[in-house]
Amino acid sequence: xxxxDVLGNQSPLDYxxxxxxxxxxxxTGASTVIIPKNEFSxxxxxxxxxxxxxxxxxxxxxxxxxxxxxxxxFAESKPEFVKKVCFSGSVMPCKYLKVWQENLxxxxxxxxxxxxxxxxxxxxxxxxxxxDDSTVLPIGKPYANYGVFLLNEDNTPTPYGETGEICVKGxxxxxxxxxxxxxxxxxxxxxxLNKNFRELIYKTGDLGSFNADGDLEFHGRxxxxxxxxxxxxxxxxxxxxxxxxxxxxxxxxxxxxxxxLLYLFYTGEAASRQIVLHFRSVLxxxxxxxxxxxxxxxxxxxNGKLDMTTLKTYFK
Numbered sequence: 498x499x500x501x502d503v504l505g506n507q508s509p510l511d512y513x514x515x516x517x518x519x520x521x522x523x524x525t526g527a528s529t530v531i532i533p534k535n536e537f538s539x540x541x542x543x544x545x546x547x548x549x550x551x552x553x554x555x556x557x558x559x560x561x562x563x564x565x566x567x568x569x570x571f572a573e574s575k576p577e578f579v580k581k582v583c584f585s586g587s588v589m590p591c592k593y594l595k596v597w598q599e600n601l602x603x604x605x606x607x608x609x610x611x612x613x614x615x616x617x618x619x620x621x622x623x624x625x626x627x628x629d630d631s632t633v634l635p636i637g638k639p640y641a642n643y644g645v646f647l648l649n650e651d652n653t654p655t656p657y658g659e660t661g662e663i664c665v666k667g668x669x670x671x672x673x674x675x676x677x678x679x680x681x682x683x684x685x686x687x688x689x690l691n692k693n694f695r696e697l698i699y700k701t702g703d704l705g706s707f708n709a710d711g712d713l714e715f716h717g718r719x720x721x722x723x724x725x726x727x728x729x730x731x732x733x734x735x736x737x738x739x740x741x742x743x744x745x746x747x748x749x750x751x752x753x754x755x756x757x758l759l760y761l762f763y764t765g766e767a768a769s770r771q772i773v774l775h776f777r778s779v780l781x782x783x784x785x786x787x788x789x790x791x792x793x794x795x796x797x798x799x800n801g802k803l804d805m806t807t808l809k810t811y812f813k
Contacts, residue, residue, distance in 0.1 A: 498554070500526030505552035507532060507561045509799065512605075513613040514585065515704055517556045518537045527554075529748065537561060540570025547576040555579060558586040558801040566593045571600045585609035585618055586607075588715065588733065590740040591632040598627060610715060611637035614663040614699050619643040620713055631741050635712035636705070644698075645713065647705060655706075661714050663705045666698040704731075722747040723752045725759065727781040735761065735776075741759060742767050742775050747795050749803050753812045761786035763810050764795055788813075799805060 498521055506529050508514040518529045530550040536543040543565060555562075555576075562584045565571065582597065582604055589608060598606070611619035620638030628681075639645040647661030648654065653718040655661025666688060673681030688696040704716040717733030725728070735750040744767030751760045760770070768787040776785040790811050 498525045498527055501582075502527040502553045503551055504529045504554045505532055505547055505550070505554065506530060507537070507555070507557040512799075513617045514556065514558065516617060517583075537564050538568070539563040540568045541573045544570060544574045544576050548574075548578065552576065553578055553580045554581045554583075556585075557584045559584050559589050560586070560797065560801040562597065563590065563593045563747075566596045571596060575600050579604055581605045581607070583607040583609055583618075583621075585611065587803075588737070589634055591628040591634065592630040592740065594624070594632075594634075595628050595630065602764065608634045608636060610713075612665070612699070612701050612703075614671045614701075615643070615667075616669045616671070619665050619669070620645055622712060633714075635708060635710075636715045637712050642669060646690075647707070648689070648700070654690060657707055658709075660704050660706045662719060663701045663703045663713070663715075664698045665701060666696060670697060670699050692797065723754075725757065728781075728783050730759075730784055735759070735780075735786065738776060738780055739763060739772065742772055743770075744771065749795060749805065749808060751805060751808060751812075753788075756812075758788055759784070759786040760788040760790060760808075760812070762790045762792060762795060762811065764792055 502525070504518050504521065504527060506515065506518040508518065510519070521527055522529050530541065530552055532546055536546055562582065574706050579601060594606065606624040608622040609618035609620070611617050616638070620637045620639050622635045624634060644666040646664055648664050649661050670685070673685050680749050684700045685697055686700065688698045702719050704719055704722070705713050706716065708714055717731045718778060721732040722729060723732065732750040732752065738743050739748040739761055744765045746765035748761060748763040751762070753760060772789060773785060794808040798804050
């Protein structure tokens with residue numbers, strides 16, 4: 498980043514991700530353009546704003562990157578000056594990133610990962626490959642000043658290649674949760690691998706593993722790993738499978754524990770029979786959702802993430 502860059506702001510200014518849009522310009526001499534929120538539902542106008550202000554850099558949520566594709570924005574125009582696109586906040590369905598790559602092939606795309614408790618993004622992955630609908634991007638390697646490693650349930654080191662809980666250390670950690678000592682003490686703990694001096698780490702609750710290239714791969718939330726019909730299931734794997742289906746725009750898998758039912762909420766034109774047949778062709782029977790709920794839109798929180806509490810009101 499330098500003084501010639503112009504950032505197109507998408508994050509609300511009271512949200513952690515806006516740190517980039519506020520402080521990078523102060524450090525580098527770049528500029529930030531605050532994009533009206535309603536333009537994200539009007540991609541032609543959104544792209545016009547980006548071009549009018551000659552925006553070069555987008556640090557957006559995954560939902561922000563998805564929307565212009567879903568609403569056919571690239572059929573009308575495209576951002577002419579964008580050189581860098583960073584995205585974070587959730588797993589990127591690569592069928593949307595593929596459209597960006599096809600229309601803006603010379604742009605630098607970066608997948609970022611990180612929790613608010615560690616001052617937002619702590620790892621990054623530069624997307625050098627051409628993605629397709631089934632591509633699952635790694636979340637990459639730590640930024641400078643971050644230590645990122647994996648622990649087992651018993652706080653022992655996770656062997657290389659195996660799945661463990663993603664933990665973060667370094668001077669970037671929050672002090673804890675304001676007024677909530679109990680929750681703070683549960684996840685901001687002394688590094689169990691350091692017996693020599695006090696060193697706090699943050700246990701993210703996310704699962705990951707390191708691949709052969711040394712890049713971290715994201716495997717979902719610990720609290721989204723369920724036990725169903727005697728099998729451990731990662732709900733994110735169900736969502737990844739559903740997102741491969743033509744006609745499924747967005748989706749979210751949830752588990753009704755009391756009735757032992759797997760739900761899949763989705764938007765798009767795909768028929769339920771089409772979805773079930775695809776699941777049966779690629780996943781074992783115990784992972785096929787029994788309840789499919791088609792919605793016009795999936796509810797979201799103010800920060801753009803899915804509102805799973807509202808989705809659970811559809812449980813029957």
